[in-house]
Amino acid sequence: MPGPRYQSSDGFTGLEAAIVLIAFIVVASVFAYVILGAGFFTTQKAQETVYKSVEQASTNVQVVGNVYGIKSDGASGIDEIQFSLKLTTGSPIVDISKMKIVFSTPSESPVILSQGASADLSTFTTTDTILGDNEQVGIAFKVKPVPSYSKMNIEIRPVVGAVIPFSKTAPAILDHTNVLH
Numbered sequence: 001m002p003g004p005r006y007q008s009s010d011g012f013t014g015l016e017a018a019i020v021l022i023a024f025i026v027v028a029s030v031f032a033y034v035i036l037g038a039g040f041f042t043t044q045k046a047q048e049t050v051y052k053s054v055e056q057a058s059t060n061v062q063v064v065g066n067v068y069g070i071k072s073d074g075a076s077g078i079d080e081i082q083f084s085l086k087l088t089t090g091s092p093i094v095d096i097s098k099m100k101i102v103f104s105t106p107s108e109s110p111v112i113l114s115q116g117a118s119a120d121l122s123t124f125t126t127t128d129t130i131l132g133d134n135e136q137v138g139i140a141f142k143v144k145p146v147p148s149y150s151k152m153n154i155e156i157r158p159v160v161g162a163v164i165p166f167s168k169t170a171p172a173i174l175d176h177t178n179v180l181h
Contacts, residue, residue: 060091060161064136067154067168069146069178077145078170078178081154084136094131094158102155103143110153113141148172152180 064086069078081103087094097115101124104110116123124141131137146152148170156164168180 060088060094060158061085061131061156061164062088063156063164063166067166067180069152069168069170069174069180071174071176071178073176075145077147077150078143078174078180079145080140080142081152081180082138082140084138085131085156086136087131087133091161093133094160095129096126096131096137097129098159100157101139101141102153102157103141104153105146105150107150108144111143146170148174 062085064084067081067083070080070082071078072080085096099115101113102110103113111121113122113124115126115129117125121142121144124139126140127138128135143152149172150170152168152170154166154168158164170180171178
């Protein structure tokens, strides 16, 4: 004769608890996956922002060598400026045709120059339109005649990177070609 049978729901309650526990673990895992994904996305965007801001703040081009002031025959002062540009180490290629140059003197208001084929008072000419690694590009532009001892302010404004401002002064005695200091 078999023994008495007891009916108990203890085992079934343990199974229900295990199912609920597994459900909580699955939901927590999905939630953690979503949070980690959002964190990785945010970190990537922050990194892109840092790289872009460093690129914008850093100087990509630099003036190489002397800055020359040319006095044409019959001119009352320096009427053309010439200098060369090159890339700084590790800089990307620069499109010179999109660059701007601002020229001013204490007696003349600033003039914004764009790259162009003709040499007039609103354009600058170049030896090339793309500035790559280990290359130099010559820049030349006409100005209203600048007399001796005059200070000249020049700003190079590349599309990407920091503005490069510098000042030069015309020498006391003007020759045809003058090194500006």
